[in-house]
Amino acid sequence: MPLPIEDYALVGDRHTAALVGKDGSIDWLCLPRFDSPACFAALLGDETNGRWLLGPRDEARVTRRYVGRTSLLETTFTTDTGSVTLLDVMPTGDGRADVVRRVTGVSGTVRMRHEWIVRCDYGKVRPWVTRRRLAGVEVIVAVAGPDQLMLRGPRLPHAVDGRHQDEFDVSEGEQLTFATTWHESWRGLPEPIGWDERIEATRVEQEEWASLCSDDLPYADHVIRSLVTLRMMTLVETGGIVAAPTTSLPEDFGGERNWDYRYCWLRDAALTLESLLAAGFTEEAREWRGWLLRAVAGDPGDLQIMYAVDGSRDLAERTLDHLPGYADSRPVRIGNGAAGQRQADVLGEVMVALDEARAAGIHEDRHTWSLQRALVEELAEHWQEPDHGLWEIRGPQRHFTHSRVMVWVAFDRAVRAVEVHGHEGPVERWRELRDQVREEVLEKGFDPARGTFTQHYDTTEVDASLLMIPLVGFLPGDDERVLGTIRAIEEDLVRDGFLLRYRTETGVDGLAGDEHPFLACSFWMVSAYAAAGRTDDAHALMTRLCELPNDVGLLAEEYDVAGQRMAGNFPQAFSHLALVQAALRLHQL
Numbered sequence: 001m002p003l004p005i006e007d008y009a010l011v012g013d014r015h016t017a018a019l020v021g022k023d024g025s026i027d028w029l030c031l032p033r034f035d036s037p038a039c040f041a042a043l044l045g046d047e048t049n050g051r052w053l054l055g056p057r058d059e060a061r062v063t064r065r066y067v068g069r070t071s072l073l074e075t076t077f078t079t080d081t082g083s084v085t086l087l088d089v090m091p092t093g094d095g096r097a098d099v100v101r102r103v104t105g106v107s108g109t110v111r112m113r114h115e116w117i118v119r120c121d122y123g124k125v126r127p128w129v130t131r132r133r134l135a136g137v138e139v140i141v142a143v144a145g146p147d148q149l150m151l152r153g154p155r156l157p158h159a160v161d162g163r164h165q166d167e168f169d170v171s172e173g174e175q176l177t178f179a180t181t182w183h184e185s186w187r188g189l190p191e192p193i194g195w196d197e198r199i200e201a202t203r204v205e206q207e208e209w210a211s212l213c214s215d216d217l218p219y220a221d222h223v224i225r226s227l228v229t230l231r232m233m234t235l236v237e238t239g240g241i242v243a244a245p246t247t248s249l250p251e252d253f254g255g256e257r258n259w260d261y262r263y264c265w266l267r268d269a270a271l272t273l274e275s276l277l278a279a280g281f282t283e284e285a286r287e288w289r290g291w292l293l294r295a296v297a298g299d300p301g302d303l304q305i306m307y308a309v310d311g312s313r314d315l316a317e318r319t320l321d322h323l324p325g326y327a328d329s330r331p332v333r334i335g336n337g338a339a340g341q342r343q344a345d346v347l348g349e350v351m352v353a354l355d356e357a358r359a360a361g362i363h364e365d366r367h368t369w370s371l372q373r374a375l376v377e378e379l380a381e382h383w384q385e386p387d388h389g390l391w392e393i394r395g396p397q398r399h400f401t402h403s404r405v406m407v408w409v410a411f412d413r414a415v416r417a418v419e420v421h422g423h424e425g426p427v428e429r430w431r432e433l434r435d436q437v438r439e440e441v442l443e444k445g446f447d448p449a450r451g452t453f454t455q456h457y458d459t460t461e462v463d464a465s466l467l468m469i470p471l472v473g474f475l476p477g478d479d480e481r482v483l484g485t486i487r488a489i490e491e492d493l494v495r496d497g498f499l500l501r502y503r504t505e506t507g508v509d510g511l512a513g514d515e516h517p518f519l520a521c522s523f524w525m526v527s528a529y530a531a532a533g534r535t536d537d538a539h540a541l542m543t544r545l546c547e548l549p550n551d552v553g554l555l556a557e558e559y560d561v562a563g564q565r566m567a568g569n570f571p572q573a574f575s576h577l578a579l580v581q582a583a584l585r586l587h588q589l
């Protein structure tokens with residue numbers, strides 16, 4: 001049985017990432033890339049779907065921490081007989097795919113269990129496993145199709161019933177280092193390398209990066225952990241950022257709201273970039289802009305709302321029926337059908353991020369601008385069409401108010417690029433369109449009877465995305481219409497102190513079941529309170545939200561307050577980037 005979502009921690013190498021449980025089990029790992037098939041998939045099933053356990057045999061108290069500001073994870077197990085630490089590291093910077101696990105005896109003696117069960121192709125395929133020798137040392141090699149995983153260590157587990165397992169004692173002062181290395185199966189065995197140097201180089205590189213982030217911020221520890229986590233979800237070669245490293249962790253336990261987030265959404269990535277830029281990280285912004293321009297290159301009419309991390313476009317959605325799903329939440333999906341949706345907000349978010357990159361002094365040449373200009377021109381032709389909205393509803397398209405506000409934003413930032421930064425473009429036409437969109441939103445997206453903006457033009461329902469109206473500058477934060485919208489959202493969408501995205505009972509999203517408060521929206525409320533001058537409310541909500549991250553500072557997409565557990569994919573960029581933005585907004589007060 002997988003653990004509660006919050007009992008996992010993330011370890012990554014900026015190509016992919018593993019989820020390590022409090023019991024010492026790696027229950028999720030896709031190799032070699034975030035969106036590769038998982039070879040440890042117990043998270044969505046059980047250990048027969050693959051896992052790598054290194055944990056105490058007997059009951060233990062568990063504490064965990066990341067080493068400084070890095071993604072090196074240290075878990076301490078204390079049993080009645082002693083205490084050991086387990087260091088989990090995925091070394092970076094060498095283009096390899098290694099997971100290194102080091103057990104160190106701290107006091108007394110602890111009996112450890114070791115279990116290495118490789119199941120390729122998302123927990124389905126049993127590899128052919130042999131014992132071989134590499135540079136005179138015995139290793140275990142598992143091969144299935146393109147995948148080869150090799151286990152090295154001072155004491156290898158034994159084959160029993162299709163798995164490898166062992167038990168051994170670790171006493172004070174003893175240290176055992178194990179490593180699993182992925183390699184293409186046709187390339188022979190990977191070279192042995194020295195783990196001490198790789199671990200230290202990884203620690204130093206990650207500490208150096210994080211040291212650029214100021215401590216002088218409200219909620220600094222949460223902000224820094226969020227930024228480190230966002231970086232761990234960025235593919236190092238391309239700058240593509242995944243929305244989360246997992247698929248199908250449910251929004252509704254036992255329900256069908258299970259999605260694959262191992263892709264780069266323009267929206268999530270643009271918002272991530274804004275957070276990184278606001279915290280002073282410009283290099284990531286440059287890299288992601290490069291990713292964006294390569295991904296969307298071509299006919300502007302072919303723009304997708306999401307891509308694979310290498311910029312490729314085919315994200316065909318299918319179900320994995322051999323996996324029972326986390327907490328029986330079926331189906332397990334890979335790929336994401338939302339890739340084919342029309343979501344009219346996306347260009348607005350991209351234009352904001354690129355505007356902020358410009359303001360941060362990131363050099364722009366005529367090629368990077370000409371593509372943006374072409375995308376804005378394409379929007380000028382189609383902005384009046386209905387869409388699926390930022391929540392990617394699977395119901396009919398609508399005229400979503402948030403989407404239209406973001407259309408306004410796209411024209412607004414295009415106008416700024418000409419007026420403030422001297423780029424060329426049909427600025428008169430863009431100004432006119434901007435005004436036209438604004439008038440339409442104020443007329444059709446506003447309910448004067450209740451004094452609130454509405455989810456879409458044909459409803460009186462509200463939606464948490466309306467909180468973006470002051471945050472993107474469409475109206476001032478203390479405008480009466482914004483204040484009325486905040487009140488309406490407080491009345492309709494607050495559940496147990498946090499915010500739902502919208503009321504699922506209206507059926508707008510075309511899905512069965514319900515969901516839990518959405519953490520990004522709750523952080524947007526902090527920002528909206530701050531913009532409205534409700535400073536005490538902003539701090540009170542932020543303080544409560546900052547109690548939600550797990551023991552190592554990570555957040556999923558949603559939080560089930562009644563069950564006191566996280567829900568949805570984990571860790572989720574959207575939640576972490578919104579935390580950073582809320583903290584930075586509070587910093588400006």
Ligand SMILES: OC[C@H]1O[C@H](O[C@H]2O[C@H](CO)[C@@H](O)[C@H](O)[C@H]2O)[C@H](O)[C@@H](O)[C@@H]1O
Nearest residue numbers: 243259265267268336338390391392574
């Ligand atoms: O809730 C239904 C939708 O859920 C996913 O989308 C959500 O996550 C995206 C990535 O973080 C985010 O950009 C979007 O705004 C969220 O609604 C899922 O990927 C969709 O396929 C699904 O329809």
